[in-house]
Amino acid sequence: MHKPDARALSSPDPAGLLAIAAAAALWAVAATAARGLFDRGVDPLSLAASRSIVAMLGLALLPAAWNRPQETRTLSVVALGLSIAGVNSVYYLAIERLDVAVALVLQYTAPALVVAWAAFVLRRAPGRDVLAALAATFVGVVLVSDVGAGIGDVNALGIAFGLASAVLFATYTLLSEKAGEHYGIIGALFRGFVAATVLWTMLFWARGFPSELIESENLPTVLFIGLAGTLSPFLLFLWGVQRVRSERAAIAATLEPIVAAVVAWIWLGQGLSIVQMIGGAIILGAVASLQVRHRRIAAPAPEP
Numbered sequence: 001m002h003k004p005d006a007r008a009l010s011s012p013d014p015a016g017l018l019a020i021a022a023a024a025a026l027w028a029v030a031a032t033a034a035r036g037l038f039d040r041g042v043d044p045l046s047l048a049a050s051r052s053i054v055a056m057l058g059l060a061l062l063p064a065a066w067n068r069p070q071e072t073r074t075l076s077v078v079a080l081g082l083s084i085a086g087v088n089s090v091y092y093l094a095i096e097r098l099d100v101a102v103a104l105v106l107q108y109t110a111p112a113l114v115v116a117w118a119a120f121v122l123r124r125a126p127g128r129d130v131l132a133a134l135a136a137t138f139v140g141v142v143l144v145s146d147v148g149a150g151i152g153d154v155n156a157l158g159i160a161f162g163l164a165s166a167v168l169f170a171t172y173t174l175l176s177e178k179a180g181e182h183y184g185i186i187g188a189l190f191r192g193f194v195a196a197t198v199l200w201t202m203l204f205w206a207r208g209f210p211s212e213l214i215e216s217e218n219l220p221t222v223l224f225i226g227l228a229g230t231l232s233p234f235l236l237f238l239w240g241v242q243r244v245r246s247e248r249a250a251i252a253a254t255l256e257p258i259v260a261a262v263v264a265w266i267w268l269g270q271g272l273s274i275v276q277m278i279g280g281a282i283i284l285g286a287v288a289s290l291q292v293r294h295r296r297i298a299a300p301a302p303e304p
Contacts, residue, residue, distance in 0.1 A: 013243040013244055016239070016240040016241075016243025016244040016248075016249075017240065017243075017244060017287065017290065018240075019236040019237070019240035019243070020236065020237055020240035020241075020249050020252040020253055020255075021255050022233070022236050023232075023233035023234070023236040023237040023240065023253070024233075024252070024253050024254075024255040024259055025259045026228055026229055026232055026233040026236070027229065027233050027256050028256045028259035028260035028263055029228070029229065029259070029263055030051075030224070030225045030228065030229020030230070030233075031229075031260055032260065032263045032264060033224060033225055033229065034047060034092075034225060034229075037218060037221055037222070040212075040217070040218060042212050042213065042218060043212070044089070044093070045089055045092070045203065046210035046212070046213060047092075047213070047222070047225065048085070048088045048089045048092060048200075049085075049200035049203060049204065049210075050210075050213050050222050050225075050226060051088070051222075051225050051226045051229065051230040052084065052085055052193055052197055052200055052226075052230070053197050053200060053226070054222070054223060054225075054226025054227060055189075055193050055227070055230040055234065056190065056193035056196070056197045058226070058227055058231045059186060059189055059190040059231065060190065062186050064184060064186040064187060065187055065189075066187075066190075067183070069182055069183055069184075069187070073179070073183075076175060076178060076179055076182075077179060077183070077188070077191040077195060078195045079171070080172055080175040080176065080179050080188065080191070080192040080195070081191070081193060081194065081196040081197075081198075081199070082195060082196065083168045083171040083175060084172050084192050084193065084234070085195075085199050086164075086168045087165055087168035087169050087172060090161045090162075090164040090165045091107055091161070091162075091165040093161045094106065094107075094158050094159075094161035094162040094164075094165055097155050097157055097158030097161065098155070098158035098159070098161075098162060102145075102158075103158070103161075103162045103165070104141065104145045104257050104260075105142055105145050105162075106159065106162030106163055106165065106166055107162060107165045107166050107169060108137075108138065108141045108166070108254050108257070109138070109163070109166045110165075110169035110173070110250055111134055111137065111170075111247070111250035111251045111254065112134060113166060113167065113170035114170045114173050114174060114246050114249075114250040115130060115131075115134055115247045115250070117170065117174060118174075118245075118246060124245075126247060129290060130247055130251070130290070132286070133248075133251050133287065133289055133290055134251055136282050136283070136285065136286035136289075137251050137254040137282070137286045137287070138254075139279070139282055140254065140258075140279040140280065140281075140282035140283035140286065141254055141257050141279070141283065142279065143275050143279025143280075143282065144257045144258055144261055144276050144279035144283065145257055145279075146276055169250070169253075170250065172192075173246045173249060173250050173253075174246050176188065176237070176241045176246070177241050177242070177245065177246045177249075179191075179192065180238050180239075180241060180242050181242065185235060185238045185239050186235070188238065189235060237249065237253070240252070248290055251286070251287065252287050252290070254283055254286075254287075255283060255284075255287060257283075258279075258280040258283055261276055261280065
């Protein structure tokens with residue numbers, strides 16, 4: 001696999017940011033589709049399991065999934081798989097106990113965790129553009145989510161699940177960067193989803209197979225969430241991480257609440273307030289500023 005050079009990783013690649021934006025859009029559409037399944041009685045944990053299994057089977061069809069690296073890193077792959085399996089599960093558990101807006105804000109504290117880990121553990125001090133974008137996107141997520149409307153519905157366990165989703169989001173973002181460099185994008189994801197599938201198979205064995213997943217009215221949506229809402233966006237996200245590094249990738253992923261709000265407006269008829277629109281504009285501006293900063297750095301100096 002071709003590895004981006006140091007210069008490419010020091011500032012964002014527009015293609016990488018676009019890939020992450022596309023991943024965020026697909027995740028948002030899948031979340032809206034998942035809400036419809038929940039309304040029809042599908043268990044959230046069963047849906048989280050099915051999306052991992054469908055994604056693993058889809059990846060297994062790709063020859064690159066079976067490439068063998070010179071050195072295996074089983075522990076990191078298992079950790080990647082567990083974080084992928086866990087992030088959606090705890091987020092679904094959070095929104096059972098919290099308003100969706102509150103759960104979203106808690107989950108999107110993840111970029112701050114990624115930047116902090118990169119700074120203190122990986123010794124990659126964030127630039128001023130990253131810090132400014134980090135602060136702006138958090139404010140934007142709060143506004144887009146309209147968190148004030150659901151603040152009265154908080155409870156301790158829901159907050160714990162929401163913060164856990166942020167930790168797991170940050171974990172798989174950081175692990176994706178290293179695993180993708182070692183195994184390749186497809187190989188890393190395939191191994192990660194295999195680890196996740198093993199975990200979910202054990203859950204099915206303990207709880208019994210959820211037959212509602214394969215009912216005729218649910219199966220097309222389950223397959224859509226597995227392929228278009230899991231396999232495709234994770235591939236795009238991991239490819240983007242390889243181009244722009246985990247810090248910027250986590251910040252760019254905050255585009256998901258914007259897309260979710262727009263999808264809810266179009267699909268579910270939910271209105272968008274002025275505050276939400278302002279929040280969306282802040283997030284878009286923050287993500288775009290990363291690329292503007294890149295162009296300024298990359299521009300050649302004028303000849304004397």
